[in-house]
Amino acid sequence: MLQLQSISLVHFRNYVQSDFSFEERVIALCGKNGVGKTNFLDAIYYLSFTKSYFSRPESQSVHHGLQGMRIEGDYLLNNKKINIRCIVRETNRKEFYFNADEYKRFSEHIGKIPCVMIAPDDVALITGNSEERRKFIDTILSQCNTNYLQWLIDYNKILQQRNSLLKAAAEHNLLDESLLETLDDQLSEKGELIFKERKEFLSHFIVSVKKQYQYIAQKNDHISIEYDSQFLTASMKELLQSNRQRDLYLQRTGCGIHKDDITFLMKGQSFKTLASQGQRKSLLFALKLAEFEVLKQQKHITPILLLDDVFEKLDAERMHHLLHKVCVEENGQVFITDTNRERLAESLKEIKVPFQLIEL
Amino acid sequence: MQLPSSLLENAVAEFSKLPGVGKKTALRLVLHLLKQDVNEVQHFGETISKMRRDIKFCQRCHNISDGDICSICSNSMRNQHAICVVENIRDVIAIESTQQFNGTYHILGGIISPLDGIGPDQLKIESLIHRIEKEVVEELIFALSPNIQGDTTIYYIQKKMSHLSCRITTIARGIAFGGELEYADEMTLARSLANRLPVQQYVK
Numbered sequence: 001m002l003q004l005q006s007i008s009l010v011h012f013r014n015y016v017q018s019d020f021s022f023e024e025r026v027i028a029l030c031g032k033n034g035v036g037k038t039n040f041l042d043a044i045y046y047l048s049f050t051k052s053y054f055s056r057p058e059s060q061s062v063h064h065g066l067q068g069m070r071i072e073g074d075y076l077l078n079n080k081k082i083n084i085r086c087i088v089r090e091t092n093r094k095e096f097y098f099n100a101d102e103y104k105r106f107s108e109h110i111g112k113i114p115c116v117m118i119a120p121d122d123v124a125l126i127t128g129n130s131e132e133r134r135k136f137i138d139t140i141l142s143q144c145n146t147n148y149l150q151w152l153i154d155y156n157k158i159l160q161q162r163n164s165l166l167k168a169a170a171e172h173n174l175l176d177e178s179l180l181e182t183l184d185d186q187l188s189e190k191g192e193l194i195f196k197e198r199k200e201f202l203s204h205f206i207v208s209v210k211k212q213y214q215y216i217a218q219k220n221d222h223i224s225i226e227y228d229s230q231f232l233t234a235s236m237k238e239l240l241q242s243n244r245q246r247d248l249y250l251q252r253t254g255c256g257i258h259k260d261d262i263t264f265l266m267k268g269q270s271f272k273t274l275a276s277q278g279q280r281k282s283l284l285f286a287l288k289l290a291e292f293e294v295l296k297q298q299k300h301i302t303p304i305l306l307l308d309d310v311f312e313k314l315d316a317e318r319m320h321h322l323l324h325k326v327c328v329e330e331n332g333q334v335f336i337t338d339t340n341r342e343r344l345a346e347s348l349k350e351i352k353v354p355f356q357l358i359e360l
Numbered sequence: 361m362q363l364p365s366s367l368l369e370n371a372v373a374e375f376s377k378l379p380g381v382g383k384k385t386a387l388r389l390v391l392h393l394l395k396q397d398v399n400e401v402q403h404f405g406e407t408i409s410k411m412r413r414d415i416k417f418c419q420r421c422h423n424i425s426d427g428d429i430c431s432i433c434s435n436s437m438r439n440q441h442a443i444c445v446v447e448n449i450r451d452v453i454a455i456e457s458t459q460q461f462n463g464t465y466h467i468l469g470g471i472i473s474p475l476d477g478i479g480p481d482q483l484k485i486e487s488l489i490h491r492i493e494k495e496v497v498e499e500l501i502f503a504l505s506p507n508i509q510g511d512t513t514i515y516y517i518q519k520k521m522s523h524l525s526c527r528i529t530t531i532a533r534g535i536a537f538g539g540e541l542e543y544a545d546e547m548t549l550a551r552s553l554a555n556r557l558p559v560q561q562y563v564k
Binding site for chain 1: 472473474475477479480481508509511512515516519520546547
């Protein structure tokens with residue numbers, strides 16, 4: 001059981017100096033636009049991932065006009081007290097502490113305090129280009145399989161080398177065929193490993209996403225999700241072979257796992273174009289909740305769930321199912337924000353769960 | 361930096377071209393030379409230009425040499441049938457100081473990395489293949505950096521000499537000697553476990 005008991009923010013975004021303590025498992029945050037609801041969730045995310053959820057330079061995490069910042073959280077993990085502290089000094093040097101120990105490498109911390117954030121901008125996962133979806137899957141897989149990240153890093157390095165070779169070949173009008181073959185072999189080896197891992201993972205993950213969607217919407221909306229990869233039909237080596245002329249012409253590698261995607265379909269048509277805002281959001285929740293499930297199984301800790309502005313765009317019924325799912329069926333800690341105090345309180349009372357309301 | 365003399369400035373600029381030397385260190389070195397006797401500085405400069413002018417590279421293995429063939433290649437006590445392929449001269453010095461290798465070397469002068477503009481033709485790969493064809497080579501030992509470019513180079517050379525029968529090996533990768541197991545990174549440790557050794561061999 002993982003629970004954040006208190007958090008203290010100094011100079012973080014719009015907070016000059018604030019302390020909060022949490023008694024309940026479900027925490028509702030309300031306040032007007034711009035009071036810092038999202039920043040509040042971001043601070044919690046920060047303590048889990050050693051960086052902000054929103055990609056921005058470190059200096060922008062600091063309160064405007066002030067220097068240095070500090071976020072400190074007290075957690076209870078399986079009845080043991082844990083203190084996580086992040087300090088950004090005036091020089092922009094970042095320090096991260098787990099209890100009294102300072103981390104030498106921030107990456108060691110990631111995964112110790114599992115946490116999933118769902119923000120409105122995440123809709124890009126569905127509407128954006130395939131890169132977003134690969135990143136989403138890669139992030140989950142890297143946390144589950146330590147080899148996976150290394151394969152991916154290696155793959156990208158070899159890919160860069162191959163592309164450089166293609167460019168150089170075009171410039172000098174001379175291609176070293178055996179070098180290209182060597183790189184193809186290396187690329188295929190890593191590519192096949194990554195493909196196998198993704199395919200295996202997605203076969204379970206897609207089922208889980210559909211289940212979550214069904215639960216939130218109480219119907220399936222005829223959604224189908226598919227792993228879209230060139231390697232479903234041919235091996236990477238064959239593809240590189242048959243695409244060689246095209247690659248040489250375009251001076252880059254046109255096939256590989258870096259072209260993988262996940263397609264969302266609704267009634268056989270593109271989900272992106274057909275689905276309503278609410279349906280998009282439902283699918284986003286389904287994806288994130290499936291991630292939540294995977295992390296829970298992998299780490300044996302229920303992650304902290306951060307829900308930003310969830311009430312927007314979802315109908316009352318779907319909202320009810322979603323809240324029931326995350327607050328009642330799951331036993332993890334949940335933070336929910338909304339601008340409307342009454343709506344938030346009503347919705348939580350409806351599912352009969354004790355909650356703590358914090359007005360910012 | 362404002363300097364009172366353009367001669368001084370030129371000297372500082374030349375020194376700061378050296379690896380690991382910045383403007384300030386360069387100035388310190390130049391001022392030190394300025395305090396020396398004129399003849400001594402003359403000698404200093406001549407030694408360096410003579411070194412660059414007269415040094416030769418071994419025609420067989422491309423090691424640094426005073427003659428056409430380097431001292432390692434011309435040493436009849438060494439096993440001429442084993443070639444250790446390395447990236448640069450520093451690696452030769454490192455392997456020589458282990459006193460464990462009694463064969464000859466072949467210095468590639470780099471590893472294949474199209475990203476850095478280094479292709480096989482910039483390296484001494486052609487002459488290596490030629491050497492294996494001409495000489496009696498029993499074993500080719502690759503002692504290259506354990507990274508992707510190193511692997512690319514090994515695979516490439518292997519492909520190029522597929523018509524030749526010669527044992528190809530590569531140096532072992534694993535836990536560093538005298539290291540603590542718990543501090544080893546996971547990849548190294550995993551690799552050491554995968555390629556573990558029988559104890560009889562290990563004790564030797």
